Amino acid sequence: MSVSEHLTYLFEDAALTSMKSFIDRNTMFAFDLDGTLAPIAQYPGTIWIPEAIRQEFTTLNENADVAVITGRARKDARLHLGISPRYLIGNHGAEGLPGWEERENEFIRTANLWQCQLDVLLPIEDRAGIVIENKGATLSIHYRHAGDIEAAHVRILRIIDHLVPQPRRISGICVENLTPVDAPDKGAALRLLMYQTGCRKGFFAGDDETDEDVFRLDNENIFTVRVERRKASRARFYLNGQHEIVRLLREINRILGQIRY
16 A cells, blocks of 8 residues: 555545455454553543443454553553453563564663663753653653643754763654663564564554554555644555544444454
8 A cells, every 4th residue: 555645534435445445354443542542641540441432442363463652651551441352562562562572671771771861961850841750661751731832842842962872852842852862663573563463464553652653654454544734644545533432443344243253
């Protein structure tokens, strides 16, 4: 499936036909958490998964290889999911990949090293409205509640430039995510899971900048859906909003139910 300059609305007839033709019993289904399975919440600790989505997701999880690939730490994601997907990958792809336990410990050591440096470069008493979240294998620096958001962002970027080793920086809404440069991103995580499970195809839905690592793969065997249309996105299809996720899951379950083993 080639990359298109224009996203196509998934629930148009032609797009639905394309999805039906793509999905088979050898497809891995992967989803982001915040903004995809769960609506965005003002405070990250208050997200919840609507019951209708939970039911459809549970059905899918019982009938296919399913993964949640999230920026949250796995422990935190599991708490909010209330569901145990077959694969739960945290920290933007850096945590939870089968067989990557030793590498994951290296990522944790790197994140702790950054934490120590940030404690010097950005002392607690100078963090008004800025929160450093150590998620184990990665760090996130939040500045949503800073008095001057733009100034806080500029300051954070300057501080990040002084970190050793230099991280891979992924920008979000009022947050800078720092990951080790040799850690897998969401795209690499999905491909690794597909390889390990023997799934020839992958289906992924997400909503933010970190999900573009999947959308940019430009692989005809990966079907990509973005929650909310964004002109610069490399996803092939889009939904009008998170509220359409339940319909997406319902359609996937319906298609799988029509496929004979």
